[in-house]
Amino acid sequence: MDFWTVRHVGFAYPGRQPVIRDVSFHIAPGETVALTGPNGSGKTTLGKLLLGILKPCVGQILVEGRDMADCSLAEMGSKVGYIFQNPEKQMFAPSVREEIAFGLRYRGYGDERVQEKVDEMLDYFELSHRADSFPFNLSQGEKQRLAIAAIMALEPRFVIFDEPTTGLDMRRKDRFAQLLERTRKRGAGYILISHDRDFGAACCHRQLMMKEGKLHCAD
Amino acid sequence: MRRLELVKTLDPRTKLLLVVVISTLSIVVTDVLWQLGLFLFSLGLLHLGGIGPVKVFSRLRRFLVLFAAVLAIQSLFAPAGDPLLTIGSLHVITRGGLIKGASVILRMLTIISSAMLLLTSGPMRLVLGLIHLRIPYEIAFMVLLAIRFLPVLGEEVRDALTAIQLRGVRIKEIPLGQKIRVYTYIFMPVVVSALLKAKKTAVAMEARAFRAHTQRTYLDELTLGRKDYAIMAATLLTGCGLCTIYLLGR
Ligand SMILES: Nc1ncnc2c1ncn2[C@@H]1O[C@H](COP(=O)(O)OP(=O)(O)O)[C@@H](O)[C@H]1O
Ligand SMILES: [Mg+2]
Numbered sequence: 001m002d003f004w005t006v007r008h009v010g011f012a013y014p015g016r017q018p019v020i021r022d023v024s025f026h027i028a029p030g031e032t033v034a035l036t037g038p039n040g041s042g043k044t045t046l047g048k049l050l051l052g053i054l055k056p057c058v059g060q061i062l063v064e065g066r067d068m069a070d071c072s073l074a075e076m077g078s079k080v081g082y083i084f085q086n087p088e089k090q091m092f093a094p095s096v097r098e099e100i101a102f103g104l105r106y107r108g109y110g111d112e113r114v115q116e117k118v119d120e121m122l123d124y125f126e127l128s129h130r131a132d133s134f135p136f137n138l139s140q141g142e143k144q145r146l147a148i149a150a151i152m153a154l155e156p157r158f159v160i161f162d163e164p165t166t167g168l169d170m171r172r173k174d175r176f177a178q179l180l181e182r183t184r185k186r187g188a189g190y191i192l193i194s195h196d197r198d199f200g201a202a203c204c205h206r207q208l209m210m211k212e213g214k215l216h217c218a219d
Numbered sequence: 220m221r222r223l224e225l226v227k228t229l230d231p232r233t234k235l236l237l238v239v240v241i242s243t244l245s246i247v248v249t250d251v252l253w254q255l256g257l258f259l260f261s262l263g264l265l266h267l268g269g270i271g272p273v274k275v276f277s278r279l280r281r282f283l284v285l286f287a288a289v290l291a292i293q294s295l296f297a298p299a300g301d302p303l304l305t306i307g308s309l310h311v312i313t314r315g316g317l318i319k320g321a322s323v324i325l326r327m328l329t330i331i332s333s334a335m336l337l338l339t340s341g342p343m344r345l346v347l348g349l350i351h352l353r354i355p356y357e358i359a360f361m362v363l364l365a366i367r368f369l370p371v372l373g374e375e376v377r378d379a380l381t382a383i384q385l386r387g388v389r390i391k392e393i394p395l396g397q398k399i400r401v402y403t404y405i406f407m408p409v410v411v412s413a414l415l416k417a418k419k420t421a422v423a424m425e426a427r428a429f430r431a432h433t434q435r436t437y438l439d440e441l442t443l444g445r446k447d448y449a450i451m452a453a454t455l456l457t458g459c460g461l462c463t464i465y466l467l468g469r
Contacts (some may be wrong), residue, residue, distance in 0.1 A: 012461070041271055051385070053381055053385075073381065073384035073385055073390075074385070074387055074388060074390070076385070076386050076387040077384060077385035077386060077387055078387055084382070088412060089379075089382060090378075090382040090385075091382075091408060092379050092382060092383055092404060092405050092407070092408040093404075094407060103386040105442055106387040106388060107387060121395060134407075134411075136408070136412065136415060137412050139367065150386075154386075154387075167382055205296060214379075215334045
């Protein structure tokens, strides 16, 4: 069964021209997809539609065969991780450690397992030295790593990254490619939203190209 | 269309006077019918200014819970007149209590909707109006910033709520006690990011030489036209007149 089935979806922000027009596609479980296209073509909007942060104006999105209109954000969040384009948007905890631990606690993990997982994440994302800092005081790169760490700690079956490589230097970009590979090996899929077509092509099975709210597939 | 222009082109100071007089009147009068009249009058003014009743009510919607609470508290703690609903020996709803509650709500409605009149001038003209009333530019500018940043704060809250739900919090299903905890949780980042934004704005302002010179000139100049003087005079006269009639009539 498809993980996502998108059928003739259209979307417009209230009082604006449509930004997504009649888009249809399927994504299988564990698939890795690059969603590319110029600025303003509707990539971020499509990503938010796939998570249920925005609701389609027309058409239908199914997730594992279920209509997403019946899924709560919390339910979607337990299946799919979403890394916002602006990492500040998803931080709300008073410390780096707490930020990573938050979702784990809500999963009902015991204190010990939470600690263990948090330490593992801090180590992997090179944030150990900032573990007790206030998230808003981190540098841009550190914020981005924290946002990714907080989501990856939950081991979602799918991850949507919105422009994850902007602002990364070469070494960090390589590290990020390694993370993607690790995710793939774990059996999880991801959607990489990026205007960097080369990076997308290198890290993904499949490319979807957006242009002015329409999808042009390039396999 | 011409009527719409009339209210829009009024000097912000004239509008300010209108707002002050209407609000004062709504506090002076305690009779429900008078208050209803005042509320309808301010709705009419807003309509002339291009904000129709539908728009006004959609903005007032967010105060609904507050109004309901006021109504409940008034009729419970200030009972008067015939009881309409009694539980045991307690008069839960009384006619007098309801009327009092309604009059408090009408008063709030009048004050809020008359203040909306200020929204019909652009924010910059409003600041200019305040400056001409000898309010220091810094303070007037702060008012402008507050107006500008309010929607940003709302967006910030929405984003934090989305993020926290995606992290597994079922906000619609959890009990009230926990819900309050979730809200306190997101309160901090929302305030912090607003403060950080304010700090950035401050730097941007200084970079553009805010307050570097004591003398300022303005692109738009405000002058009180004949229309403004006429309306101001009429407002003051009507206001005082209504006040006298009301107080004598009691
Ligand atoms: N919150 C919003 N309200 C109104 N319009 C928006 C909003 N977010 C994005 N848009 C508009 O939708 C279009 C697509 O935006 P977006 O999905 O962010 O594109 P991309 O991520 O491909 O750069 C743009 O024209 C943008 O101006
Ligand atoms: Mg985008």
